Amino acid sequence: MDLPSLIEQFQNHAFLLFFIASLIGGEEVMIPLAFLVGTGLWDIQTLFLACFIGTLVSDTLWFLLGRHGLQKTELFKKHKGKYDKVVHFLNKISKKDFVVLLVTKFLYGTRIFTILHFGVSSMPKSRFILLNSIVILVWLPLALNIGWFAGKGSSFFLGIYEHPLWFFTSIAGVILIYHFLRNQLASRILPKDLK
Secondary structure, eight states: OOHHHHHHHHHHTHHHHHHHHHHHTTHHHHHHHHHHHHTTSSOHHHHHHHHHHHHHHHHHHHHHHHHTTGGGSHHHHHTHHHHHHHHHHHHHHOSOHHHHHHHHHHSTTTHHHHHHHHHHTTOOHHHHHHHHHHHHHHHHHHHHHHHHHHHHHHHHHHOGGGOHHHHHHHHHHHHHHHHHHHHHHHHHHSOGGGO
16 A cells, blocks of 8 residues: 555544554654644644543553552562552652642653552542543643644655655654653653662
8 A cells, every 4th residue: 555545544534543543552653643743634633632532541441450450460469569669759759649640641651650550549530530631631732742843844844745755754753852852851850760
């Protein structure tokens, strides 16, 4: 299948594509999709709405996993020491659940541990969904704008549709820069025994 027909298929099912990508892949997939939105393939409102819903569903599923049975698994028992270190680290960040959820959205490797922690804790599900919805509304535009601006710039400067190699190289570049910056932030904030 050539690139134009693949893009046409994606355009016909954009909301579903964005929802599944955010549900399964998180920002590692959402940022390249925002890059494509920046090139004009889709509209930003569809991307935002689908990614908001997908992220909320994904986070809620992780919360429910923590709530219903994670502590009983061998995997949890095996990594209980690391879990306790993460909880200690989260308590150092803030005593406010909202702040902890927001900060860990930006720290590589802490998001799911944090959500599982809230699931294991006595936090009501409705409170988690409310706080997490607000956090996603703050975090998602920042994450999507990284890819969107990169897509806008590269489509303007490179004539991206005529050069598929530049197209894929630009997407890979955005992903690498994002991961580098996220890892740098995490390495400066996370304690050494959590890395």
